[in-house]
Amino acid sequence: MSKVFVLDTNKQPLNPIHPGRARMLLSQGKAAVFRQYPFTLILKQEVSRPAVVETKHGRSLLRIKIDPGAKTTGLAVVNDATGEVVWVAELQHRGFQIRDALTSRRQLRRSRRNRKTRYRKPRFLNRTRPKGWLPPSLNSRVANILTWVKRLSALCRITAISQELVKFDTQQMEDSEISGVGYQQGTLAGYEIREFLLEKWKRTCAYCGAKDTNLEIEHINPRSKGGSNRLSNLCLACTPCNQKKGNQDIKDFLKGKPDLLKRILAQAKRPLADTAAVNATRWNLYENLKKTGLPVEVGTGGRTKYNRTIRGLDKTHYWDAACVGASTPEQLVTSGTKPLLxxxxxxxxxxxxxxxxxxxxxxxxxxxxxHKGFQTGDIVKAVVTSGKKIGTYVGRVATRATGSFNISTPDGLVQGISHKYCTHIHKKDGYSYAA
Incomplete structure (x- = not known):
């Protein structure tokens, strides 16, 4: 399991501890639960000389590492001195939900206004936007990450932050003459290009749609016929398709499949939608992280994948986060670490x-x-002892003035649970959690 955060009696962060140690403190009555998510204890007795995180030159070495994404962001707390991964999580954003809600509201308003028979002069440019303004759907992603950086900083002694600033170093992939051949053909060049193509083509063969197989980088227009190494001329193909196509022109290879040909040519020139959202927020997030006063390290997606690959970790958002940047320890201690969703x-x-x-x-x-001491969004535990819905239910609650609540559990929605059976687990904070 991930480590448990500990606060002293003055709510100052101490060393994260092993879950077994946390259970012992609770059973002996020396600590109480301060937060359920992330699980945090607060000591009942003052500690005169509290233990601190392993240090180097007198400084603690816990680092927050962030792998921002359009839909999901990976978070990790890593000890730079020992390589121990203290805590990991995946943060799911609601940016696309906000975008859809704003679009729906705009359409409804326009529809109502168009039904008015009176003439109203249109208004344009009647609002000014401050410098650095982001649309609400994008700003929510930045706000979510900053919220968790502040929370983690309050629960443990963080001294540095690592952020994946750019998904792909396009200069390194496209133009070798800017800084010489050595820059383009360095250790990370292949990782940058391949990671970009894997996301762009959704990890499938462009010709047959095969998944979960070895994919090779394929030149849409063969090099032998004037094709280049630019990204717009590259796709992914499984080994059989790549050998079958050989050095044929794609128009000859797919002359019997005009729809597939049209789709591949269009996809080759299409940018990544999710990457556009990340690129629109990355500098805003970087500037806000610097305002925390902590040193901020940045890295590329290619370096993240390189670090994760040589350490033999699975492809997940939280392991990507643990591998962000050049500061990643040579050996990451990941045994027993489970993510908080x-x-x-x-x-x-x-x-x-x-x-x-x-x-x-x-x-x-x-x-x-x-209502009855609860509000919609609280995480509760309901132990129903009578009636047709006998059982134990844990989840987010939707309250009513009548006291009959609905609870969203991992198995579905349970309706009509009386408030008398409910007890608080975690007060509403704008997030839901799953282990």
């Missing part, structure tokens, strides 16, 4: 009423958040 859920809605499909109000929304 975090999903951003937001803090509810500001709508004062609910609308029908045409955008017209149909019912009023009460502004009261708390």
């Amino acid at each position: 975090i999903a951003a859920k937001g803090h509810g809605t500001r709508q004062q009423c609910r609308t029908n499909k045409f955008g017209f109000p149909i019912r009023y929304c009460k502004r009261t958040k708390f």
Whole structure:
């Protein structure tokens, strides 16, 4: 399991400890649970000389490592001195949900306004945007990561941050003359290009769609017929397709499949949608991380994959995070480490009423958040002892004024649970959790 965070009586972070040690402190009554997610203890008695994280030249060496993504971001806390991975997590963003909600609202508003018979002069450029402004769907990704950086900094002694700033070093892949052949053909060049192509072609053969097989880099226009090594001329192909195509022109190879030919040529020139979202937020995130006052190291996606490959780790968001940057220890201690799965859920809605499909109000929304001591978004445990729904349910709760709640569990939605059976596990903080 991941280490357990510990705070002293003044809520100052101490050494993360082994789960077995945490159980002993709880059983002896020396500590209490401070937070459920991430699991944190607070000591009941003051420690005169608390243990600190292993140091080098008098400084603790815990580092937060971040692998930002459009949909999921990997987070890791790594001890630079020992190589121990203290804590890992995957943070699922809701940027695309925000984008869809704003699009729906805009469409409803325009539809209502267009139905008005009176003429209203259109308004344009009536709002100014501050410097560094990001759309809400992109800003939410940055805000989510910053929230967890601040939380982790409050739970353990963080001294540095590593961020994957760019997914692909396109200069290193495209133009060798900027800094010489040695820069392009360095250790990471092949990793940059291959990782880009794997994401762009979704890890499938461009010609037959084969998955879970060895994929080779294929020149769409063969080198022997004037094709280049530019990314727009590269795709992925399984070994049989690559050998079958040989040095044929793609138009000759796929002359009997015009639809496939059209799709491949279009895909070769199409940028990555998720990468566009990451690129739009990466510098904003970097500037905000620097404001924390901690030194910020940056690295590329190619280096992350190189670090992960030579250390023999699986392809996951959290192991990618642990391998970000040149500071990655030679040996990572990962035994028993389990990720915390975090999903951003937001803090509810500001709508004062609910609308029908045409955008017209149909019912009023009460502004009261708390019902029977609970609010929507709390994580609760319900032990039902009577009735048709006898059992134990754990999940996020949706409250009602009547006291009959709904609980979203991993197995589905359970409706009509009385508040009398519910106890708090974790107060609402805008996220849901799973081990």
